[in-house]
Amino acid sequence: MLRVVRLTSERPFPRATVEDELLPLAQAAGDGDVAALRTLLTCVGPQILRVVRRVVGAQHPEVEDIAQECAVEFANALSRFRGESSVSHFCSRVALGVAMNKRRRHRAQKRAWDRAEAVEADDADGHYVQPDQHAAARASVALARTLCDELPPAQAEVLALHCVLGYTMIEVAAICGAPLETMRSRLRAAKSVLMARARAEPRLSELLEDLR
Numbered sequence: 001m002l003r004v005v006r007l008t009s010e011r012p013f014p015r016a017t018v019e020d021e022l023l024p025l026a027q028a029a030g031d032g033d034v035a036a037l038r039t040l041l042t043c044v045g046p047q048i049l050r051v052v053r054r055v056v057g058a059q060h061p062e063v064e065d066i067a068q069e070c071a072v073e074f075a076n077a078l079s080r081f082r083g084e085s086s087v088s089h090f091c092s093r094v095a096l097g098v099a100m101n102k103r104r105r106h107r108a109q110k111r112a113w114d115r116a117e118a119v120e121a122d123d124a125d126g127h128y129v130q131p132d133q134h135a136a137a138r139a140s141v142a143l144a145r146t147l148c149d150e151l152p153p154a155q156a157e158v159l160a161l162h163c164v165l166g167y168t169m170i171e172v173a174a175i176c177g178a179p180l181e182t183m184r185s186r187l188r189a190a191k192s193v194l195m196a197r198a199r200a201e202p203r204l205s206e207l208l209e210d211l212r
Contacts, residue, residue, distance in 0.1 A: 022087035047095075048067050070099060147194055
């Protein structure tokens with residue numbers, strides 16, 4: 001089963017709960033309540049920023065601008081939110097879609113540069129982490145990001161949600177509103193590509209233990 005090295009014991013995003021505290025705000029904002037929308041965006045702002053940093057990299061020069069675009073898209077999407085998932089999960093999915101599209105366009109523009117990614121502040125942790133675990137975690141996330149640019153959108157979304165953002169497969173299924181087995185099938189397809197890429201790059205060979 002695909003497993004990602006964690007940089008911290010804390011979950012990057014909260015689990016969906018039976019009682020969604022953001023739901024009343026989302027419903028009011030979707031109905032045109034400007035005050036509710038402002039409050040909701042304040043609540044989800046840090047989450048949107050984290051998604052963007054994890055997808056495009058914390059050192060990307062347009063992180064703040066992309067986060068703003070994600071917030072706008074999230075606000076526009078509230079009218080079609082039907083509560084199939086939590087507001088937090090819905091927000092993550094909207095932000096993920098915007099950030100992945102921006103990353104694809106950015107990489108397409110700079111494909112000729114072929115530059116290695118730098119160590120990113122968003123991947124750092126205040127607690128002590130073994131150097132080999134830290135390096136493996138950065139490498140696995142970087143590899144997943146790269147593959148997300150190349151995979152079909154459905155597979156890329158599952159891989160990003162699970163490997164880059166750290167959601168469980170049950171959460172991924174809830175976020176995407178699709179059967180768990182469908183999500184697992186998409187992840188298996190993405191994982192086969194991920195494993196092939198890791199085998200082709202000696203520095204990533206140790207990651208194969210995490211992909212079983």
